[in-house]
Amino acid sequence: MAGATATSGVAQAAAQGPCDVYAAGGTPCVAAHSTTRALYAGYGGPLYQVRRSSDQALRDIGVQGAGGYADAAAQDSFCAGTSCVITVIYDQSGKGNHLTQAPGGGAASGPDNLADATLAPTTLNGHRAYGVYVAPGTGYRDNHTSGIATGDQPEGMYAILDGTHYNGGCCFDYGNAETSSNDTGNGHMEAIYFGNIKVWGYGAGPGPWVMADLENGLFSGENARYNANDPTVSHRYLSAMVKGAPNQWAIRAGDAQSGGLSTFYSGPRPNVAGYNPMHKEGAIILGIGGDNSKGAQGTFYEGVMTSGYPSEATENAVQANIVAAGYANSSATTGALRGTGSGKCLDVPNASATAGTQTQIYTCWGGANQTWTRTADGQLTVNVSGSTLCLDASSGGTADGTKVVTWPCNGGANQKWQFNSDGTVTGVPSGRCLDVAGAAVADSTPVQLWSCWGGDNQKWTLG
Template sequence: MRKSERLVAATAATCLALAGVGIVGAQEAAAAGSGPCDIYAAGGTPCVAAHSTTRALYSAYHGSLYQVRRGSDGHTANIGVLSTGGPANAAAQDSFCANTSCVITVIYDQSGRGNNLTQAPGGGAAGGPDNLANATAAPTTVQGHKAYGVFVAPGTGYRNDHTSGIATGDGAEGEYAIFDGTHFNSGCCFDYGNAETSNNDTGNGHMEAIYFGNNKIWGSGSGNGPWIMADLENGLFSGVNQHVNTNDPSVSHRYLTAVVKGGPNKWAIRGGNAQSGGVSTFYSGKRPNVSGYNPMHKEGAIILGIGGDNSKASAGTFYEGVMTAGYPSDSTENSVQANIVAAAYH
């Protein structure tokens, strides 16, 4: 190769390298501006339900996050975001609820499928309708702005029995939620996820929801709890056995990332600190070795703060959560965790 040719080749290589840097930088910038549901979609497991009272879960979302009703006159107001893809407009709630009380009446589904959560009706375990959450009982800060979570006192519950796109039967799905890891009890059952459409216990394997608390009746992890477990109906499972899985640790981070995902004869529990670090796998393997859980019989309702049959003795605080179509990869969930940490809950 002549000297002039070598110069041309070197120049071209330099330009390609710089272009590559530009492409990588653009990808990193796009990822930094993505919401959890953008990340799940990029991983091939899009959100089919996305609930949060604290922030948008899509970078392009600019609609309402939730609705409040004030006690003084029964009027309602929708609470949106400060900016597209941004945190909740808590100031709008504060203004609307000034000098009176407010409850959260609707938690809107940001996925566009209409899977909103509203006041849970009665069920086989307890009558209803359930209580609605005090709209100011769980103040927090996210993305540097004031926001409010969903404070579930015993008797409080939300549900949607007529959903779109939620996994049924043995279909694959993923779920994550951000909870207050210091607010829990041993009552049944502080859940978020897939449940029965009839509000009754219809048998083993008819649910797949994230559970958080220190109930030991059906199963437990190591220590005294609380634990992230899966409510699969007629059992809170921490692993393949119905009772103790010592690899499922007690976790009590002030802001806790909790993950449950399931597919044909496989499921997993993952968790971590929503303020720092990654998520760890506490269980990943076959379905429980008890009759009725393989295959699963999921029905596709969505619950928050209660069990599938409206058991409502539980307590906890919910900030955000999603349900996906398909079984998310660990790498996708790791990216979602990075987004959660970057949201700077405190």
């Protein structure tokens, strides 16, 4: 990979962060947001702030040491026995471009929802951290920034995203947007988009795609509709980059866990009126469109915006830094089992110890009846009312619609569960997925076995 030599994750984190790389390339960060790690070697301040529901208290979550990883243990301790949301994502650049709860805008009223602080567990070189889980209706914004590109000024940006968490809603963005929270015309935005909507531009295959939201259009290239060179991407951890300068812009992306970047587009601005020159306004958004369109979903771990148009060599070195950070799925074996589609937890109703109680989803609150342990032999156990029970496919059933219940642990195959890389959890004898019935999201919706089909109601995270 050009521009950098990967070293051990700990040494790389201590030696430099991505914003040190950008600065060395002459395109310094003017916004740097992360809930997982410091983006400068010398940064030792807060990464984000959480608010717990039990007493509305606030807590800044910082790093374990300058240039290091998030202090996830501080969040775990503060939020134990209750739920927490992320209220602020701090700007590490020193320019004060912090992301907070987005206000209403032209497309949707507000304020927007705040992200549950525990729904996107991850690890970086074995260090536990949390990303920002954006469910539809969730959004962050700063309409009063310093140093962000305006007009046709050059800029670059990247974001590390969960490449398996997306939808066709508008619009999961990170980047430059309108300061009024309204659509003010073509070319008034420049943001990274990730998802599989096809209303505007799109790329090859079924999606999702990395594209640019330039307002009144998601663009995959110069053509207003289609770029065959912008492929469907599905990396669990995705590096997505967009940059723009006078009549020049580019999309680059790659696997944030290994390898380099590919260029999906580099060339002139879209051949539609209003995009050359650009009319960027300099607000920053996360999880929403420029006019507060908030029907999209996704997960954000870190991202920056730069002053100036970064070179490919600089971006390649940033990618090497990202890979060295060692993003990986959470290695937790005990915690809440959270549904991707609902954001709610697998729950034993009323903490019942009665054998055969069908499990459900319910708002996460940290109770013992929502705390599951994945054992070495593939069981999922829960302690309720003094009894340790196993997650069980009722009566050894393997058909669609089989109830998923709690039952005394007996070593049976119908109490063994496989965690898969796509987020599904499958019963060992049936191969069918742990499924929220009807893809519903309401409290008390039952959980069952169903044929795996890729829906978010069949995807889970433990942690």
